[in-house]
Amino acid sequence: MSESRTQDLSDSSAEARKPVRSGKSSATIYDIAKLAGVNPSTVSRALSKPGRVSAKTQKLIEDAAAQLEYRVNPFARALPTGRTNTLALIVADITNPTFFGIIRGAESTATARDYTLMLAESAESADTELTAARRMLTTVDGLILASPRMDDARIRELAREKPVVVINRQVDGVPSVVPDVNKGIGEAVRNLAANGHRKVAYVAGPPQSWMTTRRWEGVKAACEWSHLECVQLPSSKPTVDGGRQVARDVVASGATAVMTYNDLLAIGLMQELQAAGVQVPDRISIVGFDDIFGADFTTPALTTIRSPMTACGTEAAALLLEVLHGAEEVSPALQVETELVLRGSSGRLLASGHPA
């Protein structure tokens, strides 16, 4: 039942191709060494360092490894080297569709590069986030933080221990991937202006969100450019429910077009307006942010400024891998483009909106 030196047995019978070992524990480089008749360290070199071993020895070892169905023990490798071929991704809320794309993008890039992704969520809590980050940091090669809730100082602290990339945020000295909101916002505001709107309301996200500020500033700038009036309205929480609650304020503001911090707010707002008999888009146009899953389920379908979340995930993982593979200088803040996705919730103003 034991390994070694089956090589020169002609593999006549069917079980000759079965791995020689029978126990459930997997083969080690020592088994390979015995089978191939070389030293374990030679096996180690053949399998990790390329070109450090003669071609025929290499072949001998690879064949033996294949025969034994050898798979490297990640822990044994990680112990001396510290390398784990694992990345961590922490998101604020697993059920928030904004993050789905990020998760998928990061996962696919990681897998493609033979890394494994570990996922954790912070449940929107800065403390939980930090705890999770600390815990995972001991196990992974690098960390991706998507829309982190903790403060800059802590992020930098983590970044001193292992490479960190942040998404939807900028932190000095930490590489990041952020959507460049201006293009999408510009398109949206120009479209609103062209459709006769003169006043735009921006429904803000959580005050501590870095992104809501960027978006508001983008909206403000684009409105100035197009000579539109604009006003910011706070929201209780960035969810469908929060969107419902802000509907009264929106109507009271006299704006005929609304842009919201995210699509969830937009959807809730639309539901509430429709329930109150306010036609969308005839009386009020609505533009969301992100183009989340389900944004086109509504009637009318939601016009929104799409952030390429999958690309964010992909780029963040790629950036992290670059750093891990020794790139000294990486672009500190990678921008990805946003674009307007025009659907039914925005359009020409019919009933003249602000006669007062």
Add this chain to the structure above:
Amino acid sequence: MSESRTQDLSDSSAEARKPVRSGKSSATIYDIAKLAGVNPSTVSRALSKPGRVSAKTQKLIEDAAAQLEYRVNPFARALPTGRTNTLALIVADITNPTFFGIIRGAESTATARDYTLMLAESAESADTELTAARRMLTTVDGLILASPRMDDARIRELAREKPVVVINRQVDGVPSVVPDVNKGIGEAVRNLAANGHRKVAYVAGPPQSWMTTRRWEGVKAACEWSHLECVQLPSSKPTVDGGRQVARDVVASGATAVMTYNDLLAIGLMQELQAAGVQVPDRISIVGFDDIFGADFTTPALTTIRSPMTACGTEAAALLLEVLHGAEEVSPALQVETELVLRGSSGRLLASGHPA
């Protein structure tokens, strides 16, 4: 901010609270041993095996550990023991909202029990799924497969190496968590019957899906019980688009109520019917499955049979942990209840539906 013996030190100077070590690498049990004046193996016992060490030594060691901000090196621990405190979860499609709940449930249970969750997706491919499973299996203590696409034999093969739990599937000899569809289906069909419907169409999912068969059988049985006619219609794919495509067949079938394999199909179907001028629910009632995120964004909101996906994830993780912690006998197939969520897409039949 820091733990350990800062209590009786007046925390005068700022660096008094800093850990004693200066380098970036973290403390080991040897550092603790030196600081506490005991042998490293004593430290190991104090920190893992309870009651194996005298109370005062225990305290000494714990204080030293806290002072050094010691955190165990998972690799060093995993190497001799094989335990990693890590679970793997493989889902068919990260962007399919059906899995969000599962992911969140599993993640929260794992974290609560001090395990970490590793996530991978199979992109709906049985091969990718198997590859991912094999790769992760070397690294984790156990594996959760959500709606696996590979065949029973391979699942059993994996289960021989490490504990496995499947969700939305039953495999002989492998513990599983499956929604019991009958309750929800029964509620739905009774409701349809009470609203005057006489013929129900079931839009099926992918033929290889274990679940679509269960649901069809449930629908068939419930319809028989309520003396309703029922018919099964195939779909091209279980997505919004697939739902649109099946709309013609639905109308042609003469059914006045439709139940679909999942909510995506239901949403697509509703969009297409409305586009064709067929009133929902006045002419055709629609009932989906799962109650995914966004099911209530549509107009009318979608009536659906909710599967408690979060509970599935929670239960699966808990089951797996039970097995890992030595429970010999675990219930082979855990059932979770489903329930009807009544919204606007189903209701009383107005125009008499099948006069032909």
Add this chain to the structure above:
DNA sequence: CGACCTTTGTCAACCGGTTGCCAAAAATTG
């Protein structure tokens, strides 16, 4: 007070790779 049983702590081997150092072997060169 000595025999015997616990409790507590120490020693050393081990998990499975990696890697610096060195010697043997092979290839190159004069």
Add this chain to the structure above:
DNA sequence: CAATTTTTGGCAACCGGTTGACAAAGGTCG
């Protein structure tokens, strides 16, 4: 063909915990 350089492979230490075997110390009892 010997001398020198370059390859190649072997030895052994190391990563940081865990654990069985055992000794020392402490406690109980006749």
